[in-house]
Amino acid sequence: MIFLADFSVIKPDFGLIFWTTIAFGLFWLLMAKYAFRPIAEALKEREDDIQNSLDEAKKAREEMAKMKSEHENLLAQAREERSKILKEAKLVGDNMVSEAKAKAKEEANRIVATAKEQIENEKMAAMIDIKNTSGKMALDIAEKVIQKELASSKEHQSFVQKLVSEINLS
Amino acid sequence: MIFNPLFRKGKLNIPTKPSKKRNRSYKIRGERATFALIFREGLINKLSQRVLKKNVRMRSILLIFSYIILTATVAVAHDHDGHEHDHATEQHEGHDHENGDHDHHHGGHDHGDHMACGHPTHHEFDAGATAFHHIADANVYSIGPWSFPLPCILYAPDGNGLQTFMSSKFGDRDTHGTGNKAYKGYVLDQGTVVRVKDNNFPQEQVDIAGIVHLQEKDAKGKEKNVPHVCYNDQLYKCDKKSTADAGLFGGGITSYYDLSITKNVLSMFIVCFLLGWLFLSVAKSYRNRRGQAPKGVQSLIESIVVFVRDECAKPFLGHKYMKFLPYLLAIFFFILGLNLWGQIPFLGGSNVTGNLGVTMVLAIIAFIVTNLNGNKHYWEHVFWMPGVPAWVKTIITPVEIAGLFIKPLTLMLRLFANITAGHMVIIIFVSLIFILGDVGNNAGVAWGTSIGSVLLTLFMMAIELLVAFIQAFVFTLLTASYIGAATEEAHH
DSSP: OOOOOOOGGGSOBHHHHHHHHHHHHHHHHHHIIIIIHHHHHHHHHHHHHHHHHHHHHHHHHHHHHHHHHHHHHHHHHHHHHHHHHHHHHHHHHHHHHHHHHHHHHHHHHHHHHHHHHHHHHHHHHHHHHHHHHHHHHHHHHHHHHHHHHTSSOHHHHHHHHHHHHHOOOO | OBOOHHHHHHHHHSOHHHHHHHHHHHHHHHHHHHHHHHHHHHHHHHHHHHHTTTOHHHHHHHHHHHHHHHHHHHHHHHHHHHHHHHTTTTOOOTTOOOTTHHHHHHHOOSOOHHHHTSOOOOOBOOHHHHHHHHHSOOSEEEETTEEEEOEEEEEETTTTEEEEEEGGGGOOBOTTOOBSEEETTEEEETTEEEEEOOTTSOSSOEEOOEEEEEEEEOTTSOEEEEEEEEETTEEEEEEOOOBTTTTTTSOOOOSOEEOOOOHHHHHHHHHHHHHHHHHHHHHHHHHHTTTSOOOTHHHHHHHHHHHHIIIIIHHHHGGGHHHHHHHHHHHHHHHHHHHHHHHSTTTTOOOSTTSHHHHHHHHHHHHHHHHHTOOHHHHHHHHSOTTSOHHHHHHHHHHHHHHHHHHHHHHHHHHHHHHHHHHHHHHHHHHHHHHHTTTTTOHHHHHHHHHHHHHHHHHHHHHHHHHHHHHHHHHHHHHHHHHHHHHOOOOO
16 A cells, blocks of 8 residues: 555546546637626726727816816906907097096086176166266256256256266266 | 555665665656756746836845745655655655555565565555646546546547446545446546557446556656556556657557546536637627616626737737637636636646646647738748848758747647646645655644645645736737737838
């Protein structure tokens, strides 16, 4: 009952060669067809999917960035426009105000001038009135004085008339 | 556990010659083991460089530690071998003392043929032989104390042709798997079927007294260990089964072929079945969960598949990787599955990928796949290397042609040597208990050794787990690189 001091594993046995060929051959063919190829393809498909999604996301991000910059441009433009409009509006407003002021001043001046003229006129009229009234009064007074002295002398009357007209209302 | 009457005789009468021979064989065996270990060290080194890149000090400590342990083991084994010669006749084994044959053998120093037919009880413990027995293929599947019969398919061209029967026909097996019956001219010798060469041997089922191994000289004058069957107090010479090594490793074509479903074949079937079931279910979840994230075992397998694809297939095959990926995955998982199956304790420990026959088939398939896919550019480089002077071509071409065959040869030997060495080292660690415990005569030392032995075995098994993955990966990687070289497009 000696153990074979025999390194038998180094001697390739025909039976083992035969069955290994069959076992590995079947394993290879069946697994390649029903497991390894479908798995490898599914992996590839999924990886392609992921890559595509990433690419798409990148593209979308780029587009977003582009849109954003466009937006910003637009906004800046709008802002510029707004300030321009504001400036213009201010200018117009200022002009209007100054114009109105000038107009008002002019009007005021005119009104004042008219008023002065009227006042002058009124004054003239009043002077004339005063002249007339005071002449009459003086005449009355003088009549009464003369009547007393001349008692209706024509000469006196004309004389007085002459005097009255000589009074120049200047 | 050796019993060899002639060897003992030689030991007593002419002590120098056999002992010298045995020493030489141990030396060769030792060198082989050392070579395997050195190769293993290289791999561990490579791997730990990856794993422990950050911690150089820890890596070197680990390396030194593992190197010391491994060399120490070899040294212990050597010591034991020497020791064994001095005390060969004094060593006993506890459990085989039945039938009262004990005294008969103990007393008798005159070994006649009749002696060989007795029940042997007297043997030494030989760690090397134990290891060889445990890594060998067998026609029974032994799990612990149980052994299950397997179908035998035997073909003897000159005898009774094709025979198929269960190995239970060989009757009850003893602790070493030797059957007590012969059937159709075959007997079960330590778990392996051998054929009785003699035509006078009965073909029906008969009881045999036992099988002894005798040292004989073959035609070339080489000493060989030949099993003989004891039947009716006569010795019948047995033939070993035919092997495909063309006599290179001591085998060759004999009188019969063994196409049985052996332990290794059954292991292969079981592993293929388990892997098939696993991958079909994973493929199914890929179908059902199209476009979704992986889940459960699918994510485990996916990470390995992606690893093989990105580390082996894509770097060498480029955009053509899809064509060869199923093949690469098949060899990777086939080798990995079998490596791991052999690592499971208490499950027979079948050494499938550590058998040269298996790795030979894998290497031949790799050779065929590589060269069938070789393009014009590849063959041009093999037979008529462009761009070198003609006289250089006369040197390069033979080298390139030799390289075609050396590549699969190295694939075959690397996997075989690594897995076999791993199995052997573990068995030798366990054997330390028997060696140092003096085969049960020194229970205290045996108990003490068992603690260290279990720790060493545990350590070794952890490394073996690593090696199982590395070897599957290396085989796949190199195959991919060979295919890549054969299908590379010309670029000048």
